[in-house]
Amino acid sequence: MSGRNLIIFLSISITLLLGTSAAPAQEQDTTGLPENVKANEECLSCHGNEYYSYFNRWLDRNVRDRMNPYYIIDSSKFYHSNHSTFKCIDCHSYEYDTFPHPGGLRLEPQYTCMDCHAWGEEWEKFNFETIQKEFQESVHYQEHNQSFDCWMCHEPHSYKLTARKSDTIKNIVAYNNSICLSCHSNTDKYQLIAEKENPNLIESHDWLPNQRLHFNNVRCLECHAKKVDTLMVAHNIRPKEEAVRKCAECHSRNSMLMASLYKYKSKQARQEYGFLNAIMMSESFVIGANRNQILNTISLVIFGLVILGIVIHTILRIIN
């Protein structure tokens, strides 16, 4: 091999070496990612943003266009949701990998929760069957069973267990109420279901003092759903005539909140503080419902001391 050939040989080898060592480095970027995240990248390259681009064969160039805002998926919410380990095409047809998407696909029926969750030990604790039964008795289903399904409240790309997992009552209330308000304070979504006008919640609840404070501290479900012992979250929403209106249902010693909203906390709180309404003492003060034994005793002692003082004072005056 001549000197010149040697140099060419060496430089080719070096390029090859660099090339092959560069290739695995590039792959390493994605090999760490879970299978579904890789698979979803293509869908999210369009559905993750307000703009998408595609190659238009008729114009023979790349075209940028706006994504329909209802079709934008928030990938961070998706990867924190219950179904975060899914590929998009676990629920949607694999044929969505072509663009433009075949028109007939939008007629495709969607899976229901029960298609996947009706069987299996790991789902038993949720009581899907009872939830379904309760939902079917609710005002939503009774009035609109053609269009009202579980996905209407459980947004498929963001639904996340909260009542069971969240550490604060405030988070639970905020998340749960945001589900109801996604329709009851949003006429566009409300009218996907019903023709009639969306009632104004502030007006229909004007009998309730401190409305905002209540909406931030209790769930709509508390007043509007029928309680079922076996369910963590009641699903039978009753017509407005049956809603809770009596203040004492909550503002009393055996507040119904103990059995519903605060049950998420009470067990842990009982262990920590030794009494059931500890949770209310630490996170909120519901007039009438809170009782603190120590405060009660202290006030009794003070009361007793005052009486004793008066008695001594009177005796001293009589003697004098």
Ligand code: HEC
């Ligand atoms: C090149 C961009 C692009 C890619 C990649 C893409 N989509 Fe779409 N998708 C769109 C646009 C734009 C729409 C709006 C309707 C239309 O124009 O077809 C849409 C609509 C949809 C719809 C709404 C219902 C319908 O049929 O109109 C679904 C569901 C959907 N895409 C799922 C997917 C899935 C799943 C993937 C990945 C396998 C994917 N898309 C990849 C651009 C894209």
Ligand code: HEC
């Ligand atoms: C757990 C099942 C599930 C997964 C996983 C899922 N989707 Fe969906 N998706 C649905 C359902 C159900 C609907 C219909 C919602 C409705 O009609 O209320 C839907 C609707 C859509 C729509 C139309 C928007 C709308 O509200 O009608 C788009 C776009 C979409 N999905 C894209 C995606 C993309 C992209 C991914 C992956 C990142 C994905 N989906 C993952 C179940 C799923």
Ligand code: HEC
């Ligand atoms: C295509 C099948 C499928 C559909 C449809 C589906 N799920 Fe799931 N779901 C699963 C699987 C599988 C998991 C477990 C995911 C994991 O652990 O990564 C899961 C997880 C969950 C969890 C979390 C369980 C836990 O212990 O963390 C809840 C809650 C849940 N799903 C509720 C629902 C609801 C409500 C619906 C309907 C609105 C629904 N699912 C629709 C298959 C499905």
Ligand code: HEC
């Ligand atoms: C009117 C709205 C609404 C509808 C409709 C609805 N849900 Fe729910 N669901 C909720 C709310 C709110 C929660 C509480 C979410 C949280 O904090 O985890 C919940 C929680 C759940 C949970 C978790 C319960 C637990 O033990 O932690 C499951 C499972 C569930 N729903 C299944 C369903 C199924 C199945 C359907 C349809 C048959 C359905 N839901 C319809 C509002 C709804």
Ligand code: HEC
């Ligand atoms: C997808 C939209 C949607 C969601 C989400 C939703 N609702 Fe509704 N709700 C409706 C519609 C539409 C009606 C009107 C039903 C009818 O035609 O009478 C209704 C009716 C009601 C009524 C009965 C009012 C009456 O006139 O008797 C109550 C109470 C109610 N919803 C409470 C809730 C609560 C609580 C939640 C959350 C757990 C919730 N809704 C979630 C759409 C929704």
Ligand code: HEC
């Ligand atoms: C303290 C109990 C309480 C709370 C909390 C509560 N509601 Fe109500 N709600 C009622 C009562 C009682 C009525 C019936 C008022 C009437 O008879 O006009 C009602 C009426 C309604 C109606 C029917 C309105 C109409 O004019 O037709 C809807 C819808 C509704 N509530 C939804 C909600 C939603 C969504 C939330 C959570 C953001 C919520 N409510 C929180 C007690 C409550």
Ligand code: HEC
């Ligand atoms: C569904 C349960 C529930 C019902 C029904 C209810 N409340 Fe409340 N109320 C609460 C909760 C929870 C708080 C907030 C406690 C906190 O500050 O964290 C609250 C707070 C209040 C406050 C404010 C206390 C403060 O600290 O400023 C007043 C006043 C009040 N409620 C009066 C009423 C009256 C009057 C009614 C009947 C018309 C009523 N509530 C019905 C649960 C309820």
